[in-house]
Every structure is written in C-alpha cells, then in structure tokens.
Amino acid sequence: MFTIENQATGNCFTIQEGETILNGAMNNGFGFPYGCRNGFCGKCKATLIEGEVDYAEGNPPGLTAEEIADNMILPCKCQAKSNLSIVVTELESVADIEVKTLPCKVSQIEHLNADVAKVVLKIPGSESLQYLAGQYIDLIHPDFEPRAFSIANAPHNSGVIELHVRLISGGKFTNFVFNEMQEKSLVKMEGPKGSFYLRESSDKPMIMVAGGTGFGPVKAMVEHAIESGSKRDIHVYWGVRSEQDLYMTLPSEWAKTHDNISFTPVLSLPDESWEGRTGYVHEVILADFDTLTNYEVYACGPPEMVRSAANTFAKKGMFENNFFNDSFDFAYQASNE
Template structure:
C-alpha cells in the first residue's frame, strides 16, 4: 500500500510505501530533504506535518520532544505514513544531482592527531572519484551489516584521498579496531556522500561555526572550501573541547587566521581547571558564542558535534534571534549501530 506525500512549499508530490520512511521515499525519488544521522537522534530532518498521520513505532524518536510533536512537527527519517500527507520542509537543490555510491576504499595513511583521535585517509579505486559538498559524510559499511558514519574533513577540491577524523569511542568495535589492529593497506567499503550539512554558498551573511570535539572535521572541509573558492564572508570559528590536547588542529587553525583575515578563532575548554597556563575561554562553547553574539539574527550558524551540545545550543540560538532557516547542524550520534 502506498500514500501520496505533498512537499510544501515546493508542491512536489511523491509516493511513499508503507514499509519505508518519508525520508527514504524522498531520497529514492530524488527529492533532497534535510537529514543527518537517519536514526532519529539528531533532529536534522525535522519538519512540519500539515495534514495526515504518521507512525513512529513503539517509541517516539529521541530528537522529537512532546512539545515538538504537539506543535505539529515530525522527524521524517523515522516517520511512516498512515495516510496521505502534506508536509512542510525545505528541499535542498544543491545535493539533488550528487550520486550516492557504494565503493571499496583502501586505507593509505593513518596519523594519530592526539590521544584519542586518528586521521584516516582513504583511497578510492583509480577509476572512481566521489563528488560531494563540503561538510557531507560517508558511511563505512561493516561486514555484519552495521555502518559507521564519519564526516569528510577534506574539501571537494582536495579529493585524492578522503580524510576522516576518528575518535576512539570506549567499547566501540570499529573505533577500537582503528586504534588497535587496523594497518595501512586495509580495505573497507564506503557509501556516500550523505547528509545535508554543507556550506550554503547562496547567502552573503557572516558565518558562525561551532564545533565540539571531532565535530571540527566537517568544518575543516568547509573552511578549506571557502579559502579555495575565495568566498569573502566573515567567519568566526568556536571549537569546544575538554582539554587543550583535544584541540588537535589548533596550530592549523591559527595559521589559517594569519593567512585569511576573514577568519576569527575562539577555542573553549570545558575541563581546564588544572591548566593554569590556559589564557583562553573556559566553560561551554555555545555560551561563549552567545556572550560574543547575543543577537544572531543576521548570521548563518553551522554547528557540529555531540548530541548534548546540539541539544543545548539549538533552542538558545533560536531564542537569541537566529531563524531556523539560518541554522545548519550535524549531530555526531554515537549509537552503537549508527555513528561513532
């Protein structure tokens, strides 16, 4: 059985089967709706349910609060149509023509960036290249059917290898393999590019970027893309970590600031109580950003990092004047069968 879904404001119509989510049906038919983790954890795919009914199974998705649901919002990566639907969600034209591929890749380089972050560089077959937008991610497909999602840290123009920043998650089977047994020349299978977290180049507003931990990876790709394309917009990067060691590309960012006057940089440490030599910001990164920019209405904000950071920052940023259409985020969901 299938139902008709009308996407507003575009007016596009599509068919959704009763065994697929609204998002899966949209992607299958070439409609680029926003999404991130695809497991209900990040909230990137949230939109408005204008008419009709959807079902989420036995549990409401984590990123959909009772208040959201009462306000008529839905998470389309987890929503299954029970009737014909009218939904309101922005379509993203930039990803429409990019082909998602499943490809083999070889690990050609492994670099320890600090105590718990490894840089992996993957090489595709000689006849293949991955077309992607700065900020998107790929899935590594494991042999048991599970997948692990990692943002592409390299920009599209630097695609000879794909750069991933892998944080060692305690108890994580794949990340433990990366840190303990994986060697260069190892073969993996990937699927991508995925996601709708990418730089919107049709805006001229100044940009605020906020990273938590390895959430720096997609922002690195965006920044390198900005520099390569000579995009002349003011950018202020905030990077929140626990300790100074976790700022694994701090010197690189400072070098960019010296070379590109449009870029400002504020690192923020949340657990620097014993670091008496640290003269920078301390506390929560989103609170530091709001002290500097109490009115966000004239900015585009890009944030990526762990779900608690996204969950804390999103409502506060909106309360400080940021329109939802100017907020773009990637929640690094660490679920066992999703993202590490």
C-alpha cells in the same frame, strides 16, 4: 589563461593552460557534475556555445559522434583553446549528487592525540567521489553495522577522503580502527550523505561551532570557502575538554592568514596554564554576539552541544532556517549486532 563562463548560472572562472575545464571549475569551488573523471561515463557533459576545446588524447569514449556534432563536450577531459562559453547544470544541493559504494584503500592512519586518529582513504583510480563540503560517509565492514564519519577535507581534493575518528570507549568500530586497521588495508564506504553542507549561495557571515571531532566537517567547509575565494566572515569556535583535545593547529593558521576568519578555542576542563576561553562553547558564542539575527550557524559534534546551540541561539535571534547541523549521534546500537 582562459576564461570559462557557464551561461546556465552566470558563474565565471579562469583556468591555467593544460588544466581541464572540470579541474578548473573544482579548483574555483564550482559544483560541476562528474563521475569517472576519465572521459568514459559522460556524467560531466556540457554544451559548448562559443570557443574552442581540445582533447589531448583524442575524442573521449563518453561522447557519441552525434553528441560531438551537437557541440557536447566532456569537461573532465578537455582543455580550452580560447575563452569559452558553455552550459552545464551545476550541483547546488545534495539532491543532485550520486551516493556511491566504493572500495577504498587506507592510505594513512595518523594518531593526532590520544583518542583521535586521522584516517585517509584513497578512492580507486578510476573513480572519484563528488560531495559537498560538510557531508559524511558510512564506513562499511562485514563485522559491523555501518558507522558514520564526516569528510574532513574539501571537495577540490576528492581523490582522497580524510576522516577524524574519535576512539569511543567500548566502541566496536572505533576500537577496530585504532587497534586493527592497517595502512594499505581495504575498506568499503558509502556516500556522500547528509544535508550538513556549506550554503554557498548565501553571503551571510557564518559561525562554525565544532565539538571535538565535529571539527572535521568544519575544516572541510572552511577549506572549501578559502579555496573558492569566499570573503564571507567566518567565526570558528572549537569546544573541547582540554588543550590536548585541540588536535590541529590549522584554525589558528587560518585566522593568521585570512582577515575574514577568526578562531576561538574553548575548553570545558582547562588546566591552570590555559589563558583562553573556558566553559561550554555555545555559552561563549552567546557572550560574544549581541544578536545572531544576521548569521548562519553551522554546528557539528556531540548531540548535547548541537541541541544547546539550537535552543539558546534561537532565543538570541537566530532564524531556524539559518541553523545547519550534524549531531554525532551513534546511529547504530551495539546491541543490534
């Protein structure tokens, strides 16, 4: 096991023997830049200040002889032979991330309940998608305008993209997903997009407000926080209509296994057997916190929920610049097609 220090940021992490530096950085939640992850594109270039690295398959094509002489390395392909000190610009904001258009294979369609499907897309082997936890992609199909769906898995597993798709009654694209899309079929995606992502430089406690499939990007952010060893308090609230709309048990498991994570499901249309919280999710949060002054709030889901949270939380002390959201507006009108 070796220690890697990035002198550009002061970030430090350890990597296992045989692990590439890039994988080590990603597994520790650091936003090292990358493209092909295969030694070709040169996007992951870093400068080696101290220590020794090795390329299992010889010098990669993405580095010239001059760059090698100048101590440039490709973290996607090299392994540490000692503790390392390197310099690399880490991605801290969406501005640093390339938006790509990629063909993907649908590797799994799993119906999680009557109107939500988990769709897993496999990125082509030679490519990878770099994104920040919480961002979304556009799915592109020749018969429809692009449709936005949030990425529901954390970036450390970026060879696949998990989406939670809610069936919209009369909706063209979501009906296509539920009734026609097959496993192994090809789709095109464009992304990552959006500025709804986890602010990792902050140490403020967080309130995550998910409405319906707004749970998807919340899942990505919490999984990323867990993966990167964050100890920030995370209060996850998930508002849905009835118990069957809680389509994953994962947040209860997070709360059981992590002292810093709590989970509160909230039903707006519960049946008599429900013993948990009821009403609108933002009202339950208002009841649970005396003040929201010190919190970062991440809200995602139906536009009405996001609007209500923004308006009422501000009156309870939440600072505007501590409120981050993705409102699931339907960006493209069916009449435009």
